[in-house]
Amino acid sequence: MPVSAADIAGVFRAEHGRAVAVLARVFGDLDIAEDAVQEAFAAALEKWVEGLPPSPAGWIITTARNRAIDRLRREASREDKHAQAALLHAQDEPVEEGVVRDDRLRLIFTCCHPALALNVRVALTLRLLGGLTTSEIAHAFLVPEATMAQRLVRAKAKIRTAGIPYRVPYEADLPERVRGVLVVVYLIFNEGYAASSGDELIRSELCLEAIRLGRLLVSLMPDEPEAVGLLALMLLQESRRPARVGADGALIPLPQQDRSLWDRDLVAEGHELVRRCLRRGAPGPYQLQAAINAVHSEAASASDTAWDQIVQLYDHLLALTPTPIVALNRAVAVAEVDGPLAALTLVDDLDLGNYYLFHAIRADLLTRLHRFPEAVAAYDAAITLTTNTTEQAFLTHQRARLT
């Protein structure tokens, strides 16, 4: 069966992380690994048109390795020290696929090393593990492609010169390093989920990529309940995507969403994961956020929601992560149990004057208390503070109902 260039690109995208991970171990160098996979892609565009090989991943890794070795031999013969070192490294390293799982875990920890800036970790993870092109990543983060390319080049140079290791961290560092990886994956998801302007296609692609990375983390670290919690959280949020934007592109908040549009398969999978990780009795912030989302998913309507359960889960979350943002979200649930006045008292104590949602939530509570002039002022503050046009449109609409 003939294979199109787009199909070949799809296979490479799916196998990119695996191939780069194995080759980075073989050559001890990320650049060589990445270039080698790129060369294999060029070769595949010629060779695969007649049909896919039996094991595309194996074909990519073997071809990439052989081509890289040929190139390194030529460079090494010209006294290139870097090429000589990489060749020497490759002699001692097996290429069998049995160690592939470990290789990808190593690559994740390298990409998410705390010595790299957060935006760099995000870009590296999407490029090397996710197989997104530099242009796609630049597009998703609304920066010029040259800027993103430079960011990636500098990141790989730092990994090499600073000696950021290509291995799973020491036992003692592991909990903190795992948290660092989860932060990067959730950041990718949120970037895609935020309904800001820009290409909706690329944005939903980011969410799917984050979920794919989340699944990979769970398969590589099955004993890590927070990894399971994060995956559950992302699946439950993703399940509402079809319901959260109306036909006119306007944002629809959770209480008003048409719940029949929620993706039932994602909800079911999310619920199963929440049960699985909470059984382990080591709840962390992601597991609790997933559990909160699971309670929402179970309710037939906003008024049917078990708000008291949600408040309890937020109490727990607030104890683990006592941030004003968590306190703000808790107050929203408190409004449903103890009424808007109780919630407003909680909200007014928070030091979040620069956060648009603080004002948006105050505005909503004030509206429910029929304190309309104050509500209008709060909507004005919220509208000024967000740059997100979809959010602005939503808030302006809410405000217009009061005047």
Added chain:
Amino acid sequence: MKKYLLSIYQPDGPPPEPAVLEPIMQNLTSLADEMRAAGSWVMDAGLHPPESATVLRAAGEELLVTDGPFTEGKEHLGGFMIIQAEDLDEALDWARRLARILEPLSIEIRPVV
């Protein structure tokens, strides 16, 4: 093995009271001893205050000598250590302990070429 420079940045001004400084110096000495025992220590040095610095710069025929330090600022290099380690994670383990001893000073870690 790679070598790393650990630079200690401290605010300008008088040094802490002896009662504060002494236990810190003791901890630094035992950290250096531990590094030596592990084969990680290369060298370390504390520096006199930035007012003691002199800056030189050649420009063609000229050689300009001025009263230092080179950079204006509220913090300056106060001392440094050079260590050797397998990779950044191993070096960071030592650097973390140095930062704990010298709390709240900043430690910059840079690979040596």
